[in-house]
Amino acid sequence: MIIKLSDGLDLRYEDFKDEGWRVGILARSGAGKSNLAALFAESALDDGWQVVIIEPISEWHTLKVVYPQVVVCGGEYADLPMAMGVEDLLIDLLEKSSASIVVNVSDIEEEWEQKRFVGAFLWKLYRRWQRVRRPILAVLEEADIWAPQMWSKEDSPALSRVSMLAKHGRKLGINLILISQRPADLHKSPLSQCNILFFGSFKSAQDLSPQQGVMWISKKLGIPITEKEITSLKAGEFIGWIKNRVVRFKARWRKTPHGGETPSVSLAPPPEELKAPLDEVRSKISELVEKRKRELREIDRLRRENEQLKKIIEEYERKIEILKTVKEIPLEIKAKLDTIKVPIQTSPTIRLTSPLMAEVPDPVRLCPHPGAYDVYSYLSKNKGWKKISEISSKTGLSVNRVRRVVKYLARKGVLNVRWGSRGGKKYPAYVRLKS
Ligand SMILES: Nc1ncnc2c1ncn2[C@@H]1O[C@H](COP(=O)(O)OP(=O)(O)O)[C@@H](O)[C@H]1O
Numbered sequence: 234m235i236i237k238l239s240d241g242l243d244l245r246y247e248d249f250k251d252e253g254w255r256v257g258i259l260a261r262s263g264a265g266k267s268n269l270a271a272l273f274a275e276s277a278l279d280d281g282w283q284v285v286i287i288e289p290i291s292e293w294h295t296l297k298v299v300y301p302q303v304v305v306c307g308g309e310y311a312d313l314p315m316a317m318g319v320e321d322l323l324i325d326l327l328e329k330s331s332a333s334i335v336v337n338v339s340d341i342e343e344e345w346e347q348k349r350f351v352g353a354f355l356w357k358l359y360r361r362w363q364r365v366r367r368p369i370l371a372v373l374e375e376a377d378i379w380a381p382q383m384w385s386k387e388d389s390p391a392l393s394r395v396s397m398l399a400k401h402g403r404k405l406g407i408n409l410i411l412i413s414q415r416p417a418d419l420h421k422s423p424l425s426q427c428n429i430l431f432f433g434s435f436k437s438a439q440d441l442s443p444q445q446g447v448m449w450i451s452k453k454l455g456i457p458i459t460e461k462e463i464t465s466l467k468a469g470e471f472i473g474w475i476k477n478r479v480v481r482f483k484a485r486w487r488k489t490p491h492g493g494e495t496p497s498v499s500l501a502p503p504p505e506e507l508k509a510p511l512d513e514v515r516s517k518i519s520e521l522v523e524k525r526k527r528e529l530r531e532i533d534r535l536r537r538e539n540e541q542l543k544k545i546i547e548e549y550e551r552k553i554e555i556l557k558t559v560k561e562i563p564l565e566i567k568a569k570l571d572t573i574k575v576p577i578q579t580s581p582t583i584r585l586t587s588p589l590m591a592e593v594p595d596p597v598r599l600c601p602h603p604g605a606y607d608v609y610s611y612l613s614k615n616k617g618w619k620k621i622s623e624i625s626s627k628t629g630l631s632v633n634r635v636r637r638v639v640k641y642l643a644r645k646g647v648l649n650v651r652w653g654s655r656g657g658k659k660y661p662a663y664v665r666l667k668s
């Protein structure tokens with residue numbers, strides 16, 4: 234494979250056979266990174282290699298204009314729908330057909346899920362290619378998202394897989410291109426594995442920074458370039474570090490239309506020989522999506538059930554506490570407690586200022602309906618007639634629950650009730666403690 238980067242500058246795969254392509258392309262947005270990477274991808278496809286591209290926004294689908302074997306999963310130009318869990322199916326497709334795949338992760342809502350997906354995809358590619366070992370070119374757009382310099386737990390799977398592919402991919406036939414517009418944010422482990430680095434134009438101090446940006450990288454790797462050379466580059470111009478040689482060049486235009494610039498291209502359907510494998514993957518993906526939906530519904534149901542059970546447990550715990558208190562207070566103290574005046578507080582938190590158990594009448598303790606203690610406690614601290622809805626909102630009990638408790642305690646002579654009636658049915662409207 235020969236890659237024509239520009240007139241007079243060719244890269245021959247033969248010269249890199251032992252190490253494979255491990256390419257880093259660093260330049261600010263709009264400096265020509267994707268176009269340069271497309272020169273590699275097109276040459277690879279011309280030579281019958283498979284290509285897999287991971288992109289966060291739709292851009293690489295235009296490869297299909299010249300290479301109909303390119304299949305897009307996800308995004309606006311999807312041949313296959315994207316869903317969590319399709320990684321295996323896509324790797325199957327790569328293994329069992331001649332398809333190349335553009336993996337567009339934009340349909341995955343959350344960035345942490347995109348990272349999880351990419352981590353899983355790269356891991357499965359790596360595992361499968363231990364057996365398959367065919368030459369393949371993997372292009373990672375926005376590599377700093379998948380392999381960030383500052384990483385947390387959620388980044389670690391994707392980061393370690395990018396590093397692993399950069400280190401060991403070659404043995405399996407996996408060649409790698411890392412593209413980033415934020416060199417300071419890209420992890421230096423996979424970057425230091427690159428045997429070819431392209432620096433395009435940068436302007437910002439952060440990107441150029443000698444502490445962590447481009448100038449840091451060039452110094453660390455002993456690449457003799459200056460900040461001025463980097464800032465003076467125009468779109469499409471790059472400084473390449475290739476086998477310890479610095480070359481400055483203007484990249485030629487790719488064959489296929491540029492995805493970012495070509496709003497509408499006519500994309501032919503995938504070729505006949507891919508029809509059957511694609512149909513198979515498509516139906517497996519829809520099975521997967523259905524299964525996932527069922528699982529989510531089930532999770533939702535279990536979550537609601539769990540909430541209800543938690544409430545019931547809390548209620549029982551409260552009852553147990555009450556029973557324990559009653560049991561633990563010795564008889565003589567119980568007797569004395571009757572003579573102690575408990576100051577009534579107006580704090581909205583009921584349980585902190587609850588009436589002492591010795592004061593709680595038996596019907597409250599024995600009430601078969603949950604919440605009796607809270608209703609009694611509230612009324613004992615808030616004298617006078619109280620509306621049911623007020624008790625409900627202050628105690629957190631439902632109106633119906635309060636009504637049941639009130640009816641019971643009224644029957645047992647603990648409360649006075651003013652009844653209302655609606656449609657011939659009586660309901661407790663106001664209530665107060667019987668003095
Ligand atoms: N080799 C080139 N020659 C001339 N212009 C280029 C070249 N490469 C890129 N450009 C210009 O820069 C724009 C952005 O290119 P692109 O490859 O999308 O950059 P990036 O991926 O860095 O954002 C292109 O639309 C084009 O106008």
Ligand SMILES: [Mg+2]
Pocket residue numbers: 266267268
């Ligand atoms: Mg780009």
